[in-house]
Amino acid sequence: MTTFKDRTDKAVGLSELGTRLSIAEVVETLVDGEIPVRLSAYDGSTTGPADAPYGLEIKSPRGINYLASAPGDLGLARAYVSGDMVAEGVHPGDPYEILKAMQGMKFHRPSALSLVTIARSLGWERLKPIAPPPQETLPRWRRIALEGLRHSKTRDAEAIHHHYDVSNTFYEYVLGPSMTYTCAVYGDPDWTLEQAQENKYRLIFEKLRLKEGDRLLDIGCGWGGMVRYAARRGVRVIGATLSAEQAAWAQQKIADEGLSELAEVRYSDYRDIPEGEFDAVSSIGLTEHIGVHNYPFYFGYIKDKLRDGGLFLNHCITRPDNTRTTKAGDFIDRYVFPDGELIGSGRIISEAQNIGLEVLHEENLREHYALTLHEWCKNLVANWDACVAEVGEGTAKVWGLYMAGCRLGFQRDVVQLHHVLGVKLDANGTWDVPLRPWWTP
Structure with a gap:
C-alpha cells in the first residue's frame, strides 16, 4: 500500500531531478493512503481506481488552488461549491454515496520540501489563498472584529440570518409541507417524512404533559411547527x-389556520421574552447555537420561565462523548452553522442539574436523524431545478453536501440527537408527575 511518506519521498525525489508533478500526483501527495475514488484533472492526469463507481474531476486551476491551499474538508468544499470540482456518479442534491466512499480519506498539509515540488509543478500562484465562494462566511477571528464576541446577541442574530434566511421558498422545497427543520421521530423506517415530523411534535407535546389551557414557551421555534401543533390542541x-423570514412565515401560517388567539411567533432573541410562569418550555434545535459556556444561563433562563412543577424538553444535536472540542469543523462553521457548538448529552444533563432542574428522562434519536436527512436530500433532488432557480447552484450544492454529510455522521455515531426532559421542582422538592413515563414512545 502506498503511504503518504512514500508519496512525499517520491515528490522530493522528483523535485531534486527537476521533474514536475501532474495534478493527480500533487493530490496524491496531499492524501494519506489510497484515494478511494477516481480522480481526474484538467491536465489529463488521473489517479485512484479506474473502475470506481464514483469520481472527482478537477476542472480548473482554481480548483487545485482551493485543494492545495486548504487541504481537507474546507478545500474540497470550496472546489465543489464553486464548480471547479465535480462529483461523478451522484446527484449534487445528494452526494451521500461518494462521501461514504471517501469517509476514510485523510488529508495532510505538505512538508516544506513537498511544497517546493508542488509549487514548481503548479506555480506558486496556485498555493496562494484566493477568495472563497460567496456562500462561505468569514473565519471565526474576523467575525469577532465585525460582529462582536461569540454568542453575543448581535453575532447570534447574524449567524442565524446566515443559515435560516436563505429563502422560505427554498426551505419549502427541501423540508416539505411541515416546514420542520429538526429531527423527525419515526415509528417505522417506512413512514413518510410528514408522518414522522407530526409524530415528533406529538411526542414532545405528550412528554410535556400539555393540555388545553396550558401555556407553552417554544424558544428557537423556527417556522412554528410546535407552536401550531400545540395551539391546535388549545394550548x-x-x-x-x-x-x-421564519417569523413572518410562521405568523402568516398561524393566521391562515385561525390560531391567532392562541399562538404567536416573535422575531426576537429568546433572552428578550419577558413573560414567565409557563407550564412548559420546549427547545427544539436551539441549544446547538447558544454556546456551551452559555449553558448555565440558558438552563437558568428556562428555570426562571417555568412555574413550579413546569416541564421542559431540550431537543438537540450532541457529540457521542463529552471530551472533544465543542467547535464545529471548518466546512460546517464557514458554510452552514457559524459559531455552532456541540457537546455530549452528559454535559447538557449536568448543566441542567447544576442549575437546579431535575432531569426525568433522556433518549438518543440518532438513527431518526439519519432517516430525516435522507428524506430532505430526496426532496432537494426532486426539486433541484426549482431550488437552483431560487438560491443559485452554489447554495443548493452546499445544502446537498451538508445534509448528505450529516446523514453519514449520524449513521457513524459522529453525532447524536438527544431529548432531555426535566422539571422545575417547588421549594419542597415536590414531584408532581406520574411514577412511570406517561407518553407513547
Missing part, C-alpha cells in the same frame, strides 16, 4: 426566533 403558545 396558548409564544414562539421566538432570530430569523425574520
Whole structure:
C-alpha cells in the first residue's frame, strides 16, 4: 500500500531531478493512503481506481488552488461549491454515496520540501489563498472584529440570518409541507417524512404533559411547527426566533389556520421574552447555537420561565462523548452553522442539574436523524431545478453536501440527537408527575 511518506519521498525525489508533478500526483501527495475514488484533472492526469463507481474531476486551476491551499474538508468544499470540482456518479442534491466512499480519506498539509515540488509543478500562484465562494462566511477571528464576541446577541442574530434566511421558498422545497427543520421521530423506517415530523411534535407535546389551557414557551421555534401543533390542541403558545423570514412565515401560517388567539411567533432573541410562569418550555434545535459556556444561563433562563412543577424538553444535536472540542469543523462553521457548538448529552444533563432542574428522562434519536436527512436530500433532488432557480447552484450544492454529510455522521455515531426532559421542582422538592413515563414512545 502506498503511504503518504512514500508519496512525499517520491515528490522530493522528483523535485531534486527537476521533474514536475501532474495534478493527480500533487493530490496524491496531499492524501494519506489510497484515494478511494477516481480522480481526474484538467491536465489529463488521473489517479485512484479506474473502475470506481464514483469520481472527482478537477476542472480548473482554481480548483487545485482551493485543494492545495486548504487541504481537507474546507478545500474540497470550496472546489465543489464553486464548480471547479465535480462529483461523478451522484446527484449534487445528494452526494451521500461518494462521501461514504471517501469517509476514510485523510488529508495532510505538505512538508516544506513537498511544497517546493508542488509549487514548481503548479506555480506558486496556485498555493496562494484566493477568495472563497460567496456562500462561505468569514473565519471565526474576523467575525469577532465585525460582529462582536461569540454568542453575543448581535453575532447570534447574524449567524442565524446566515443559515435560516436563505429563502422560505427554498426551505419549502427541501423540508416539505411541515416546514420542520429538526429531527423527525419515526415509528417505522417506512413512514413518510410528514408522518414522522407530526409524530415528533406529538411526542414532545405528550412528554410535556400539555393540555388545553396550558401555556407553552417554544424558544428557537423556527417556522412554528410546535407552536401550531400545540395551539391546535388549545394550548396558548409564544414562539421566538432570530430569523425574520421564519417569523413572518410562521405568523402568516398561524393566521391562515385561525390560531391567532392562541399562538404567536416573535422575531426576537429568546433572552428578550419577558413573560414567565409557563407550564412548559420546549427547545427544539436551539441549544446547538447558544454556546456551551452559555449553558448555565440558558438552563437558568428556562428555570426562571417555568412555574413550579413546569416541564421542559431540550431537543438537540450532541457529540457521542463529552471530551472533544465543542467547535464545529471548518466546512460546517464557514458554510452552514457559524459559531455552532456541540457537546455530549452528559454535559447538557449536568448543566441542567447544576442549575437546579431535575432531569426525568433522556433518549438518543440518532438513527431518526439519519432517516430525516435522507428524506430532505430526496426532496432537494426532486426539486433541484426549482431550488437552483431560487438560491443559485452554489447554495443548493452546499445544502446537498451538508445534509448528505450529516446523514453519514449520524449513521457513524459522529453525532447524536438527544431529548432531555426535566422539571422545575417547588421549594419542597415536590414531584408532581406520574411514577412511570406517561407518553407513547
